[in-house]
Amino acid sequence: MQTSTQTRLALCQIDDLPVGLGRSFEVGETPIAVFRTRAGKVFATDAFCPHKGGPLADGMLAGDQVVCPYHAFRFDSQTGECDQANVCAIATYPIDVAADGGVFITV
Amino acid sequence: MIQLNTIHESPVTRRKLVIIGNGMAGARMAEDILAADPNHDFDIVMFGDEPYGNYNRILLSHVLNGSQEPQEIFLNPLAWYEENQITLHAGKRVTKIDRENKIVYADDVAEEYDVLIFATGSRPFVPPIQGTTLHGVFVFRTIDDCRNIAEYAKDCKSAIVIGGGLLGLEAAKGLMTHNVSVTVVEMGPWLMAVQLDEAGGKVLQQTIEKLGITALTSASTKELLGHTTVTGVKFADGREVAADMVVISAGIRPNKELAAEHGIVCDRAILVDDQLRTSDTSIYGVGECVQHRGMVYGLVAPIWEQTKALAQLLTGKNPQARYVGSKLATKLKVMGVELASMGRISDVKPTDEVVTFAEPGRQVYWKAIVRDGKVSACCMLGDLEPADQLVDYFMNDTPAPSRRLELFFGSGTKAQGADFSLADMPDDKQICDCNGVSKKTICDAIRAGKCTVPAVGKATRAGTGCGSCKTLVKGLIEAVNGEVKAEPSESWYVTAVPMDKPTLVAEVKIRELKSVSAVLRELGTADDEKSKNGLASMLKSIWGTEYIDERDARYINDRVHANIQKDGTFSVIPRIYGGITSADDLIKIGQVAKKYDVRMVKFTGGQRIDLLGIKKDDLPKVWADLGMPSGYAYTKALRTVKTCVGTEFCRYGTNDSTALGIALEKKFQGFEFPAKVKLGVSGCPRNCSESTVKDIGIVASDGGDWDILVGGAAGASVRKTDLLCRVKTQEEAIRVVGRFMIYYRDNAKWIERTYDFVPRIGIEKIRDIIVNNSLGIVEDLDREVEKTIAAYVDPWLERNNPVYAGQFEDVKTVPLPMVTV
Numbered sequence: 001m002q003t004s005t006q007t008r009l010a011l012c013q014i015d016d017l018p019v020g021l022g023r024s025f026e027v028g029e030t031p032i033a034v035f036r037t038r039a040g041k042v043f044a045t046d047a048f049c050p051h052k053g054g055p056l057a058d059g060m061l062a063g064d065q066v067v068c069p070y071h072a073f074r075f076d077s078q079t080g081e082c083d084q085a086n087v088c089a090i091a092t093y094p095i096d097v098a099a100d101g102g103v104f105i106t107v
Numbered sequence: 108m109i110q111l112n113t114i115h116e117s118p119v120t121r122r123k124l125v126i127i128g129n130g131m132a133g134a135r136m137a138e139d140i141l142a143a144d145p146n147h148d149f150d151i152v153m154f155g156d157e158p159y160g161n162y163n164r165i166l167l168s169h170v171l172n173g174s175q176e177p178q179e180i181f182l183n184p185l186a187w188y189e190e191n192q193i194t195l196h197a198g199k200r201v202t203k204i205d206r207e208n209k210i211v212y213a214d215d216v217a218e219e220y221d222v223l224i225f226a227t228g229s230r231p232f233v234p235p236i237q238g239t240t241l242h243g244v245f246v247f248r249t250i251d252d253c254r255n256i257a258e259y260a261k262d263c264k265s266a267i268v269i270g271g272g273l274l275g276l277e278a279a280k281g282l283m284t285h286n287v288s289v290t291v292v293e294m295g296p297w298l299m300a301v302q303l304d305e306a307g308g309k310v311l312q313q314t315i316e317k318l319g320i321t322a323l324t325s326a327s328t329k330e331l332l333g334h335t336t337v338t339g340v341k342f343a344d345g346r347e348v349a350a351d352m353v354v355i356s357a358g359i360r361p362n363k364e365l366a367a368e369h370g371i372v373c374d375r376a377i378l379v380d381d382q383l384r385t386s387d388t389s390i391y392g393v394g395e396c397v398q399h400r401g402m403v404y405g406l407v408a409p410i411w412e413q414t415k416a417l418a419q420l421l422t423g424k425n426p427q428a429r430y431v432g433s434k435l436a437t438k439l440k441v442m443g444v445e446l447a448s449m450g451r452i453s454d455v456k457p458t459d460e461v462v463t464f465a466e467p468g469r470q471v472y473w474k475a476i477v478r479d480g481k482v483s484a485c486c487m488l489g490d491l492e493p494a495d496q497l498v499d500y501f502m503n504d505t506p507a508p509s510r511r512l513e514l515f516f517g518s519g520t521k522a523q524g525a526d527f528s529l530a531d532m533p534d535d536k537q538i539c540d541c542n543g544v545s546k547k548t549i550c551d552a553i554r555a556g557k558c559t560v561p562a563v564g565k566a567t568r569a570g571t572g573c574g575s576c577k578t579l580v581k582g583l584i585e586a587v588n589g590e591v592k593a594e595p596s597e598s599w600y601v602t603a604v605p606m607d608k609p610t611l612v613a614e615v616k617i618r619e620l621k622s623v624s625a626v627l628r629e630l631g632t633a634d635d636e637k638s639k640n641g642l643a644s645m646l647k648s649i650w651g652t653e654y655i656d657e658r659d660a661r662y663i664n665d666r667v668h669a670n671i672q673k674d675g676t677f678s679v680i681p682r683i684y685g686g687i688t689s690a691d692d693l694i695k696i697g698q699v700a701k702k703y704d705v706r707m708v709k710f711t712g713g714q715r716i717d718l719l720g721i722k723k724d725d726l727p728k729v730w731a732d733l734g735m736p737s738g739y740a741y742t743k744a745l746r747t748v749k750t751c752v753g754t755e756f757c758r759y760g761t762n763d764s765t766a767l768g769i770a771l772e773k774k775f776q777g778f779e780f781p782a783k784v785k786l787g788v789s790g791c792p793r794n795c796s797e798s799t800v801k802d803i804g805i806v807a808s809d810g811g812d813w814d815i816l817v818g819g820a821a822g823a824s825v826r827k828t829d830l831l832c833r834v835k836t837q838e839e840a841i842r843v844v845g846r847f848m849i850y851y852r853d854n855a856k857w858i859e860r861t862y863d864f865v866p867r868i869g870i871e872k873i874r875d876i877i878v879n880n881s882l883g884i885v886e887d888l889d890r891e892v893e894k895t896i897a898a899y900v901d902p903w904l905e906r907n908n909p910v911y912a913g914q915f916e917d918v919k920t921v922p923l924p925m926v927t928v
């Protein structure tokens with residue numbers, strides 16, 4: 001049987017994340033896209049779009065949704081759900097920002 | 108575990124109605140019950156195999172040809188079901204019915220019923236031949252089919268559509284818009300055998316062949332070729348035709364199996380009586396899955412009559428309601444070809460009179476069959492002028508005029524003759540055949556304040572089918588309301604801000620909104636990426652150097668100044684003024700290509716060189732090594748100025764096209780617009796740089812003057828330019844071009860290219876403003892040109908100072924901490 005442990009890792013400083021945009025990370029072997037909205041929310045999702053592998057960190061934000069740069073499918077920042085039928089949701093990862101601006105992700 | 112859903116809080120007297128199928132018939136059934144009796148005593152539960160709310164299947168052709176987005180064809184969003192207290196099990200297929208205990212089962216859901224309605228529709232018929240399961244073989248029935256076809260077509264050059272009926276032709280037309288060459292294969296001797304006779308089928312064939320589609324008739328497909336992916340088809344006569352994809356549209360089969368398996372009597376489809384009841388008195392059927400008085404219908408009009416009658420019956424509003432069959436009169440548009448069809452045209456008896464009129468030059472063909480003095484069938488193609496009149500004869504069994512030619516060329520004796528007016532039309536006259544909407548329903552909506560065609564469509568659905576009745580709807584609005592209001596959102600510059608461009612520009616200036624986020628905060632009603640892009644472009648042209656450039660308002664290509672590719676790498680196209688390069692520059696490009704292992708070095712259609720497959724991290728280095736400015740191949744800006752060799756070398760050249768091309772490109776480089784702008788300069792009327800299909804084309808006339816042409820294109824839309832004016836010198840040409848550019852920049856809608864802008868404004872008006880200075884603004888335009896030139900900075904210089912964190916970085920790697928086991 002396999003057990004999985006969750007690890008909280010220091011990712012970067014908040015200033016490493018451009019306002020209103022995303023940035024892609026490789027945490028261990030997991031590709032993750034991290035976004036910082038204009039309203040100040042930070043969230044993390046899978047790095048690639050389940051449709052045709054679009055790099056989501058290169059996408060744009062529309063409110064609380066990530067818009068894939070390839071064919072403009074949209075994914076909810078909270079649930080990872082896609083606005084298109086029959087496209088599976090993307091994973092989202094818990095992320096928190098410490099008082100000193102350190103950004104931590106739990107994988 | 109199966110969970111039994113019973114609605115407990117409902118009073119005992121309530122009845123439970125379960126509908127299997129959430130397509131056109133199922134959803135309409137629920138709507139008609141709500142409409143027949145808003146206080147009905149049903150708890151309604153619906154099962155839909157497809158994982159969505161309900162959408163308008165007849166608009167799928169529009170989705171396939173890209174003229175409508177999938178979202179636009181949804182009829183009832185999930186919220187509608189909630190609002191009306193309808194339980195929808197979307198994505199659940201009913202697989203079992205317990206008729207004794209009245210329970211239906213689907214996956215993990217079970218629902219009891221008092222009344223059960225089958226609305227399972229039909230499915231495409233796939234002939235039992237080899238190869239239908241190969242990759243690249245599709246059917247055309249659902250929204251997912253559309254999406255899959257469109258997606259697959261991207262990588263295809265040729266397609267075969269099996270089946271030359273209505274749907275096959277719609278599929279063919281849709282495929283054309285994806286730039287594949289299409290062959291339609293029909294087993295019968297002519298196209299659309301159901302609606303047309305041989306002569307009509309031949310006329311249709313000529314018409315579609317003119318559109319570039321090949322039609323093969325009397326061709327019976329024997330096998331689809333290919334190992335894992337389809338590569339072509341083989342016919343019974345041994346012929347083979349290659350193709351990258353195949354769409355099968357060979358007819359439909361009613362979904363009757365579920366009913367048949369549970370003992371409900373079926374023939375070709377589920378048998379129903381005039382009360383739409385099956386052999387089980389608690390179970391009813393509507394739509395394409397039923398057979399009524401021997402007929403199985405394949406169009407929506409009969410469905411509207413069925414659901415309406417059944418709703419009257421079930422709610423008890425009219426216990427006498429009966430469905431007695433439908434007379435089918437349809438007006439369709441197939442590949443832009445107008446077509447009307449009534450009755451069965453193939454059904455001709457020796458005693459029938461056949462009246463035909465043909466005008467081969469215009470591909471017009473009309474035929475009516477007169478039986479016992481009445482019109483029993485009719486088909487019309489190419490021009491539907493007398494169609495309404497014939498529909499009337501046909502539907503109402505009106506005796507045909509004794510001079511039969513008056514069927515087509517009305518004598519003015521009938522209401523629909525020469526002085527026919529909308530006002531005379533009876534209230535119950537059906538205007539929208541696709542959605543079964545009467546004149547009265549539309550007029551009521553108009554009186555309730557719906558004074559635009561889309562608003563009427565939203566309220567009544569009229570015009571939201573094939574769209575052929577939109578002119579009638581517009582006419583009714585005019586008749587009732589006096590005028591048609593323009594749909595406001597059509598004039599908005601971007602969807603997130605409900606204002607047209609002039610209002611928006613004024614507001615932005617008054618409030619001094621210099622960033623996209625400021626505009627959205629103060630004036631916006633939504634937040635979407637396309638609007639952000641559009642606003643960014645507009646604000647930049649308004650504020651120039653004062654513009655607050657927020658990079659999150661830009662699409663990736665505009666953030667890293669390169670085009671993203673399907674594998675996440677980028678392409679780099681340096682500026683090559685006028686398409687003229689030098690040996691040194693070529694060597695430099697070659698060296699860069701080698702150093703960065705460029706996967707493809709390509710001459711573009713715009714006379715320059717594309718380096719494809721560059722990693723994001725390498726972009727700044729590649730630009731530095733090239734030492735050339737950005738060619739702006741990615742953004743809504745001046746793209747290329749294509750030139751021909753002109754007087755310098757060409758024996759025909761009268762003007763120096765290369766010099767003018769280079770001068771134009773140097774002057775206007777970096778100009779951003781609502782859409783891309785491409786130029787061409789030709790040294791003589793032979794026009795080797797294709798200037799007549801550019802946004803701005805300049806062609807030397809025989810006398811050595813320059814013709815300035817605008818509004819052309821040769822991409823997804825092809826349009827020949829309009830002549831703006833003729834000038835004598837290079838300087839004048841540059842000045843006029845600059846004025847036109849700024850006028851276009853400041854007045855076009857977002858993404859509106861000159862090929863739409865010029866006809867919208869009108870070339871005469873543009874000429875008046877730009878050439879005759881009718882508004883007195885040409886000096887302002889000139890100043891704006893200089894201001895824009897001053898604001899230009901080569902974006903590739905950001906290589907030295909990225910403007911935001913990670914701009915040119917692919918991935919940041921964070922190692923996992925070592926864990927001791």
Ligand code: SRM
Nearest residue numbers: 670671678710711712713714715740785820821822823824
């Ligand atoms: C590279 C090039 C093809 C080539 O290898 O020749 C090209 C490549 C693309 N074209 Fe093009 N077009 C290229 C010349 C053309 C031409 C020919 C020309 O410019 O003389 C046309 C027809 C002329 C016209 O525009 O009227 C053309 C009409 C289009 C269109 C249709 C635009 C329309 O409104 O009709 C699109 C789609 C769009 O803009 O939405 C498009 C879109 C694209 C995009 C940007 C699609 C995309 O979003 O990824 C392609 C980028 C590929 C890439 O990643 O590099 N491309 N494209 C050509 C670049 C020319 C250059 O040097 O800048």
Ligand SMILES: Cc1cc2nc3c(=O)[nH]c(=O)nc-3n(C[C@H](O)[C@H](O)[C@H](O)COP(=O)(O)OP(=O)(O)OC[C@H]3O[C@@H](n4cnc5c(N)ncnc54)[C@H](O)[C@@H]3O)c2cc1C
Nearest residue numbers: 128130131132156164165200201227228394395405406407
């Ligand atoms: C591309 C296209 C263009 C068309 N154009 C026109 C046109 O211009 N004019 C016109 O009049 N007609 C047109 N038609 C035909 C028209 O769409 C059909 O007549 C109509 O959709 C039939 O409605 P229906 O509800 O009977 O079947 P459908 O709309 O097919 O709905 C049946 C639904 O039931 C579901 N279902 C089936 N079995 C089960 C089950 N066991 N459990 C749960 N759900 C189930 C199916 O998934 C489907 O969603 C067109 C059809 C297509 C495909």
Ligand code: SF4
Nearest residue numbers: 261262286712822823
């Ligand atoms: S380069 Fe142009 S024509 Fe070719 S695939 Fe891309 S968009 Fe289509």
Ligand code: FES
Nearest residue numbers: 049052054068071
């Ligand atoms: S790859 Fe993301 S939308 Fe297509």
